[in-house]
Amino acid sequence: MKKGLLIDLTLCIGCGACTEACKVQNKLPGEVEPELTGYTWASLETRETDEGDEIYVRRLCMHCEEPACASVCPVAAFEKTDTGAVIYKSERCIGCRYCMVACPFSVPKYQWDKTFPFVQKCILCYDLVKDGEQTACAKVCPTEATLFGDRESLLQIARRRIEKDPGKYVDHIYGEHEVGGTSVMFLSSVPFEQLGFRTDLTRKPLPSFTWGVMSLVPNIISLGGLTLFGTWWIINRRMKLARERLEQEQNQEESENKLSEGSE
Amino acid sequence: MKLPKITFWRTVLFIIIALGIYSTYRRFVFGLGDATNMSDTFPWGIWIGFDVISGVGLGAGGFVLTAIVYIFNLKRYKPIVRATVLTAFLGYVLVIVGLLYDLGQPHRIWHLLIYWNHHSVLFEVGWCVMTYTTVLALEFAGFFFEKMRWTKLVKIQHALIIPLVILGVILSTMHQSSLGSLFLIFPDKVHPLWYTPLLPLFFYISCIAVGLAMVIFESFLSSRAFGKQLEFDILDRLARVLAVILAFFFLFKIEDLIRHGAFMAMFEGSYESWLFLAEILLGVLLPSVLLFIPKVRHNPTGMFTAVSFAVFGFFFGRLNVTITSMEGMAGATYTPAWTEWMITIFLVAMGFTVFALAAKYLPIFPKEEPTAAIS
Numbered sequence: 001m002k003k004g005l006l007i008d009l010t011l012c013i014g015c016g017a018c019t020e021a022c023k024v025q026n027k028l029p030g031e032v033e034p035e036l037t038g039y040t041w042a043s044l045e046t047r048e049t050d051e052g053d054e055i056y057v058r059r060l061c062m063h064c065e066e067p068a069c070a071s072v073c074p075v076a077a078f079e080k081t082d083t084g085a086v087i088y089k090s091e092r093c094i095g096c097r098y099c100m101v102a103c104p105f106s107v108p109k110y111q112w113d114k115t116f117p118f119v120q121k122c123i124l125c126y127d128l129v130k131d132g133e134q135t136a137c138a139k140v141c142p143t144e145a146t147l148f149g150d151r152e153s154l155l156q157i158a159r160r161r162i163e164k165d166p167g168k169y170v171d172h173i174y175g176e177h178e179v180g181g182t183s184v185m186f187l188s189s190v191p192f193e194q195l196g197f198r199t200d201l202t203r204k205p206l207p208s209f210t211w212g213v214m215s216l217v218p219n220i221i222s223l224g225g226l227t228l229f230g231t232w233w234i235i236n237r238r239m240k241l242a243r244e245r246l247e248q249e250q251n252q253e254e255s256e257n258k259l260s261e262g263s264e
Numbered sequence: 265m266k267l268p269k270i271t272f273w274r275t276v277l278f279i280i281i282a283l284g285i286y287s288t289y290r291r292f293v294f295g296l297g298d299a300t301n302m303s304d305t306f307p308w309g310i311w312i313g314f315d316v317i318s319g320v321g322l323g324a325g326g327f328v329l330t331a332i333v334y335i336f337n338l339k340r341y342k343p344i345v346r347a348t349v350l351t352a353f354l355g356y357v358l359v360i361v362g363l364l365y366d367l368g369q370p371h372r373i374w375h376l377l378i379y380w381n382h383h384s385v386l387f388e389v390g391w392c393v394m395t396y397t398t399v400l401a402l403e404f405a406g407f408f409f410e411k412m413r414w415t416k417l418v419k420i421q422h423a424l425i426i427p428l429v430i431l432g433v434i435l436s437t438m439h440q441s442s443l444g445s446l447f448l449i450f451p452d453k454v455h456p457l458w459y460t461p462l463l464p465l466f467f468y469i470s471c472i473a474v475g476l477a478m479v480i481f482e483s484f485l486s487s488r489a490f491g492k493q494l495e496f497d498i499l500d501r502l503a504r505v506l507a508v509i510l511a512f513f514f515l516f517k518i519e520d521l522i523r524h525g526a527f528m529a530m531f532e533g534s535y536e537s538w539l540f541l542a543e544i545l546l547g548v549l550l551p552s553v554l555l556f557i558p559k560v561r562h563n564p565t566g567m568f569t570a571v572s573f574a575v576f577g578f579f580f581g582r583l584n585v586t587i588t589s590m591e592g593m594a595g596a597t598y599t600p601a602w603t604e605w606m607i608t609i610f611l612v613a614m615g616f617t618v619f620a621l622a623a624k625y626l627p628i629f630p631k632e633e634p635t636a637a638i639s
Contacts, residue, residue, distance in 0.1 A: 037304065068449050074390050076381035092379050095368020098386050100307040102449050106594070109304045110368070112297030117368045198452065206449050210385050213445045213464055217388065220438055228430045232335045239337060 002084035003129055004151035004183035005138060006158055007058050009195070010168060011145035014056035018137035018146055019044050022060075025125060025136035035059065038111040041122040042137060049190045057195050058146070060137075061086065061107045061122035062175060063183035066205035069099035069108060077119075084151060084183040085124035093118055104179050104201055124183065151183055158187055172199075180205030277613055284610025287603040291365055299603045305596040310604055313586030315362030315611060317443050318579050319355055320393065321467075324475030326352025326400060327429075327436035334429040341502075343495055343630045346407060347486060348479050350628055353400040354618055356393065358611050365607055385445045392439030399432045407626045441468040447585060456526040457540045458589040466520075469513050474578035476506045477551075480571045484564070489620065492629055494564070503555050503567060510552035510574060517544060539580075539588045547577015 019032040022042040033040040042060040049055055067086045070078035077092040078099060099119060100108045111117035125135040133139070138148035147154060155176060162169045174192050175185035178201045186192070193199045268274065291299040302309045329348045333341050364370040376390045402421070409417040444467030447454055460466070480499050487494045521527045530537050551574035560566035591598060622628060 071381075071383045072386060072449055073381055074384045074387035075375045075379035076384075077379075092375055093369060094372045094375050095370070096366075096386060097307040097368065098384075098446070100304070101453075101590075104450065104452055106305070110296075110307065112303065113295060114297075115293065115295040116371075117295065117297075201452050206451075207383060209448045209451060209461075210445055211383065212461075213442070213448065214383065214385060214388065217438060221434055224434045224437060225430060228331075228335055228433055229426075232337075232426060232430070235335070235337045 006154040021136040065181040068206040071207035287606040311366040318582040319359040323352040323355035324471040328475040396435040455589040477574040507555035
């Protein structure tokens with residue numbers, strides 16, 4: 001069953017326990033930074049709404065249902081696992097950074113200070129979840145603002161919360177449909193675009209944008225090869241025939257000349 | 265041994281090499297963060313945009329001209345095919361070297377061979393570049409065998425040339441267009457002036473254009489450098505084809521913008537719109553118009569100027585897609601560090617140097633027949 005997180009921004013008190021727990025669980029050096037970096041996989045941003053209220057916004061990998069990073073990686077270093085986590089196999093990575101460019105949420109970060117760096121991002125506590133536990137951030141959250149569970153049941157909970165209190169929530173579960181759906185989802189009381197979320201993203205899974213072109217490759221190879229070889233063969237044969245005809249004509253002329261010479 | 269004379273260009277080359285080595289040291293000892301201005305918000309810089317994505321396009325002359333000469337059997341272009349194959353081969357080698365600078369784990373580039381992901385455009389590009397560089401090396405090997413007088417190998421190479429050329433054209437078609445497909449997966453990150461599902465097609469057309477332009481461009485340079493005569497009638501024909509392709513690209517691009525409703529974005533006066541206009545007017549329309557005028561084409565300076573604009577326009581276009589189109593959407597401004605420029609200049613200088621050496625020692629240019637001058 002695919003797991004996920006439901007993050008209800010209206011319940012978050014900004015204590016930062018989740019980000020600290022993330023650092024400990026994933027053995028990341030240094031202090032928690034205000035935004036995602038090569039050493040901070042989960043951050044907490046304080047945003048002010050248009051009304052002047054403070055809202056705490058968690059940033060972490062969204063764990064797409066059909067992740068762009070996994071689709072673009074030339075050495076398949078990313079994998080959408082059965083736990084719902086998109087994990088990173090650093091031992092494969094060649095460091096092309098296409099994942100960073102392709103991610104619609106700009107989540108993967110790089111160890112720019114290292115000579116031979118790796119990509120860094122949240123892996124939805126893959127090892128913990130595989131053993132039947134919650135993610136570190138969900139476990140420590142004192143207000144259940146970060147809720148761990150099956151994606152489907154989290155979606156139901158989210159819908160129920162919006163139905164029960166339509167005045168409180170905006171009618172949008174961020175992550176339900178964005179880029180084909182994500183395992184990490186958000187609820188909010190202010191429109192998401194005011195909180196730095198991109199709300200103009202496509203609803204189509206991103207890998208479908210290249211698959212249309214990529215699936216043409218076998219055709220290009222077979223049809224292209226055939227056309228080129230055929231073109232060469234036809235042109236070559238025509239030139240050969242033309243040459244032969246020319247030679248024949250010359251021979252004929254020569255023999256005619258000889259004949260006429262002989263008759264003289 | 266006599267020491268080489270100190271000339272202006274040798275001094276320039278020496279400075280470039282010295283600074284290039286220093287920049288290499290910065291990259292491989294202190295890392296990408298130190299040697300480049302790339303960042304988490306802008307992870308691809310000019311090493312990808314210029315050295316790799318534009319560099320591969322510049323080598324397109326190789327497959328265009330070999331197809332013309334060997335598949336379409338237009339033998340009149342044969343005198344320039346060798347120089348073109350050499351340029352393409354060197355170009356691809358430099359692209360790979362440039363990529364090694366940019367990769368975070370360059371020593372693992374061979375991972376492409378063992379870890380496969382056939383959904384990845386970059387996987388396809390990587391494989392095509394690897395195999396096509398091998399094809400170019402085999403096409404190029406003929407000149408070397410000839411020089412060494414290994415007649416048997418020359419014969420084998422000649423027998424294989426048609427399959428090699430066909431393979432080269434297919435591989436080139438795939439990866440040249442796929443460089444455009446690289447950008448398809450982030451529709452929300454590319455400026456609408458450049459984002460279109462037809463990006464691979466635009467990349468393919470423009471690579472053929474720049475391939476032809478580079479053939480003409482480098483014929484001019486080699487004629488100056490090596491004091492050889494210009495095959496002017498050949499270049500004139502190629503220039504006419506180039507003019508048509510550029511005109512087609514221009515009209516097709518405009519049509520595509522209209523179809524996507526992005527036509528008016530050209531005139532919005534933004535940073536992107538100005539750079540787009542510069543690309544499409546100075547780099548595509550202008551050289552096309554110039555090359556359609558016989559007077560310009562028949563004048564060496566005119567032809568050289570027009571072709572230079574076409575090459576410039578190609579670079580401009582590729583850098584627009586890789587950098588300009590992404591900057592605004594990423595909320596980043598990226599100006600390359602001097603070390604990034606230095607590595608790029610260093611690689612280009614290496615290309616020129618190796619080309620000059622190869623031209624000196626290998627049978628690249630056809631021998632000019634002294635009888636031709638008399639008759």
